[in-house]
Amino acid sequence: MSKFVINLKFYGGLYRYINNYSKERGLYLELNTRKKIIDILIKLGVPRNKIVLIMAGNKPVSIDYFVKGNDVIKVFPPIGGG
Amino acid sequence: MVFGYFMKIAEINLTTEKASIINLEEETVKKYIGGSGIGAKLLYKYTDHKTDALSPENVLIFMAGPLTGTKAFSSDRFEVITKSPLTDIYAESDCGGRWGEGLKKSGLDGIVIKGKAKKPVYITIKDEEIKIEDASNLWGKDTFATDTIIKEKMGPKSDVVCIGIAGENLVRLACIINEGKDARAAGRAGVGAVMGSKNLKAIGVLGTKKVKIAHEPEFNQFIKDMTPPMIESMESMTKYGTSGGLEYSESIGNLPIKNWYQGNFEGAKKITGQYMAQTILTKNYHCGRCVVGCGRIVEITEGKYKMAEGAGPEYETIGMLGSNCLLDDIKIISKAGELCNRYGLDTISTGSAIAFCMEAYERGIITKEDTGGLKMEWGDGDVVLKMIHKIAKRQDLGKILGEGLIRASKEIGGNSVEFAIHVKGLDFPAHDPRSKSSLALAFATSNRGACHLQAFTQDFEDGDAIPDLGYKNTLDRFEIKGKAKFVVDFQHLMSMIDSLHCCKFMIFGGLTVEPLIKELNLITGWNFTKEDFLKTGERIFNLKRLYNIREGISRKDDTLPPRILNYPRGGGAGDNLPSLNKMLNEYYQIRGWDEFGVPTKDTLKRLDLLEYIRK
Numbered sequence: 001m002s003k004f005v006i007n008l009k010f011y012g013g014l015y016r017y018i019n020n021y022s023k024e025r026g027l028y029l030e031l032n033t034r035k036k037i038i039d040i041l042i043k044l045g046v047p048r049n050k051i052v053l054i055m056a057g058n059k060p061v062s063i064d065y066f067v068k069g070n071d072v073i074k075v076f077p078p079i080g081g082g
Numbered sequence: 083m084v085f086g087y088f089m090k091i092a093e094i095n096l097t098t099e100k101a102s103i104i105n106l107e108e109e110t111v112k113k114y115i116g117g118s119g120i121g122a123k124l125l126y127k128y129t130d131h132k133t134d135a136l137s138p139e140n141v142l143i144f145m146a147g148p149l150t151g152t153k154a155f156s157s158d159r160f161e162v163i164t165k166s167p168l169t170d171i172y173a174e175s176d177c178g179g180r181w182g183e184g185l186k187k188s189g190l191d192g193i194v195i196k197g198k199a200k201k202p203v204y205i206t207i208k209d210e211e212i213k214i215e216d217a218s219n220l221w222g223k224d225t226f227a228t229d230t231i232i233k234e235k236m237g238p239k240s241d242v243v244c245i246g247i248a249g250e251n252l253v254r255l256a257c258i259i260n261e262g263k264d265a266r267a268a269g270r271a272g273v274g275a276v277m278g279s280k281n282l283k284a285i286g287v288l289g290t291k292k293v294k295i296a297h298e299p300e301f302n303q304f305i306k307d308m309t310p311p312m313i314e315s316m317e318s319m320t321k322y323g324t325s326g327g328l329e330y331s332e333s334i335g336n337l338p339i340k341n342w343y344q345g346n347f348e349g350a351k352k353i354t355g356q357y358m359a360q361t362i363l364t365k366n367y368h369c370g371r372c373v374v375g376c377g378r379i380v381e382i383t384e385g386k387y388k389m390a391e392g393a394g395p396e397y398e399t400i401g402m403l404g405s406n407c408l409l410d411d412i413k414i415i416s417k418a419g420e421l422c423n424r425y426g427l428d429t430i431s432t433g434s435a436i437a438f439c440m441e442a443y444e445r446g447i448i449t450k451e452d453t454g455g456l457k458m459e460w461g462d463g464d465v466v467l468k469m470i471h472k473i474a475k476r477q478d479l480g481k482i483l484g485e486g487l488i489r490a491s492k493e494i495g496g497n498s499v500e501f502a503i504h505v506k507g508l509d510f511p512a513h514d515p516r517s518k519s520s521l522a523l524a525f526a527t528s529n530r531g532a533c534h535l536q537a538f539t540q541d542f543e544d545g546d547a548i549p550d551l552g553y554k555n556t557l558d559r560f561e562i563k564g565k566a567k568f569v570v571d572f573q574h575l576m577s578m579i580d581s582l583h584c585c586k587f588m589i590f591g592g593l594t595v596e597p598l599i600k601e602l603n604l605i606t607g608w609n610f611t612k613e614d615f616l617k618t619g620e621r622i623f624n625l626k627r628l629y630n631i632r633e634g635i636s637r638k639d640d641t642l643p644p645r646i647l648n649y650p651r652g653g654g655a656g657d658n659l660p661s662l663n664k665m666l667n668e669y670y671q672i673r674g675w676d677e678f679g680v681p682t683k684d685t686l687k688r689l690d691l692l693e694y695i696r697k
Contacts, residue, residue, distance in 0.1 A: 053322065077545055080323065
């Protein structure tokens with residue numbers, strides 16, 4: 001399988017877990033195989049309990065979503081509760 | 083010319099049935115802004131420590147701010163300020179919806195209600211014309227019906243705040259509702275009972291007035307530029323609402339469980355915003371000027387807990403009426419929330435009262451004879467619903483619970499005071515100080531009692547910080563070092579937001595300190611610096627404290643209940659207990675308060691509050 005690139009964007013304070021994160025561009029990852037998004041996020045160091053919503057493009061996806069080339073993945077932390 | 087304001091507050095005396103206009107001065111609005119800032123100043127003037135909160139001598143103040151009536155994000159909120167019948171100290175209660183903007187459209191920055199009508203009345207205000215109308219056909223009706231009837235009379239563009247029968251019955255947990263079945267609440271501190279004590283059922287507002295904006299083209303561009311990133315970064319709030327983070331809250335030991343006794347709750351996964359979205363959610367609700375829409379609209383089409391489409395439960399309702407009562411059925415919790423909205427009861431204090439009752443029942447301090455035959459067992463949703471009816475109608479033990487935890491624990495006796503979870507009489511909201519040290523200090527020092535919103539640190543302590551407030555990094559949530567200054571700085575920012583007036587959730591969407599200052603300056607034409615802005619917030623916070631000091635509040639009251647100080651809850655908070663005294667010493671020192679928590683003369687001079695020195 002050829003390599004492909006995904007773009008990850010983190011909101012709230014989640015970007016603090018990511019090395020070399022750019023708030024303007026997000027994080028670009030080059031992958032060899034399609035992986036579950038949760039495995040990618042855990043490997044990057046994002047705590048599991050701080051992942052409230054994952055979106056691929058405009059659609060919410062489950063933690064078991066297999067990423068594909070050119071995906072823009074948005075990851076949101078817990079906020080609210082007032 | 084003053085931009086952003088009409089410089090007018092209506093003073094409506096229900097005893098004399100006369101209305102007059104208080105003209106605001108520019109110096110006053112620059113010092114106290116609006117919302118709870120000006121509200122606190124008026125409350126200090128009109129009431130004192132001898133004022134009984136449910137007497138005609140109390141005042142009920144509704145305030146907007148300079149942002150209200152403009153396109154400023156989520157600025158159509160309003161603040162209710164009064165002396166609380168629940169705590170007998172300063173109270174403010176912030177409400178979403180659209181009524182705040184309606185108030186500005188009617189030509190006013192605020193309303194002060196004085197006295198007491200001879201018979202039930204409601205007030206209409208249309209383009210500054212104030213009428214006091216007979217409410218005999220409304221008294222006894224729930225908030226949804228009241229809203230519908232008044233809107234039929236005033237037109238669909240009117241906005242209505244009202245009380246339900248809980249407020250009419252002077253239940254000290256009563257709230258004020260706007261938006262009818264889409265129910266947004268000025269929930270806390272019994273403000274609905276004050277309204278009921280004045281025989282005031284509702285206030286309808288309508289109008290065509292527009293505030294002038296000093297730099298309108300630049301302001302419009304500011305809103306346009308801020309909108310897309312706000313929508314993008316708040317997507318999880320739009321999708322899942324305030325309870326989208328409920329499982330996280332449970333995992334870190336923040337969610338209240340079994341009257342704050344238990345550490346873990348398996349049922350948490352069945353009462354989240356995500357679960358609601360898959361089951362009973364029909365759409366989300368936007369306050370008028372909000373691009374996020376965190377409100378929930380739900381419908382339960384069949385079964386025992388059927389409810390027509392309307393306001394669904396927020397995080398606080400789910401925490402306090404759900405997990406705190408060991409209830410994990412989102413349908414029953416939604417129904418409980420709907421009942422509270424119809425009756426006009428604060429879901430936080432009502433959930434707190436019921437959990438307290440369940441513990442008293444478990445411990446044998448109260449029995450079925452006291453509860454009118456109800457077995458108040460943990461997790462029983464049906465008794466939760468039945469007890470809500472009893473609280474609203476003042477029946478059996480509901481009459482005592484509706485008096486609030488201080489009075490109820492005194493009446494019930496035994497050691498119930500040990501598990502009455504409040505500060506200064508205001509029940510804890512659904513956040514546990516054992517899980518985050520800033521919450522311990524915030525709850526102990528908030529001017530209305532246990533409150534996370536007056537500091538609003540909980541999502542910033544271990545989540546994102548606010549760099550333009552001086553906090554670039556996430557903190558260690560159990561650490562106490564640096565937390566005193568952290569809480570002080572956040573309290574100043576939140577005092578400003580409660581005065582401007584807009585929704586605190588906008589901070590998550592990028593409306594942090596510098597953008598807020600820019601918004602204020604573009605609307606008013608002022609040149610507030612960051613120092614001016616935060617000093618004004620400090621002044622407002624201290625004024626509220628001065629009100630409470632006159633009521634007799636001091637260090638002895640800046641504390642937490644025994645369970646929170648002494649008993650580790652386990653779960654995600656482990657064995658952590660708040661080191662409150664150490665933080666409080668540092669807090670007073672930073673604030674320029676003496677050992678009793680009284681602002682010193684030097685502090686009052688620095689904040690231009692010398693007129694409040696008591697001779």
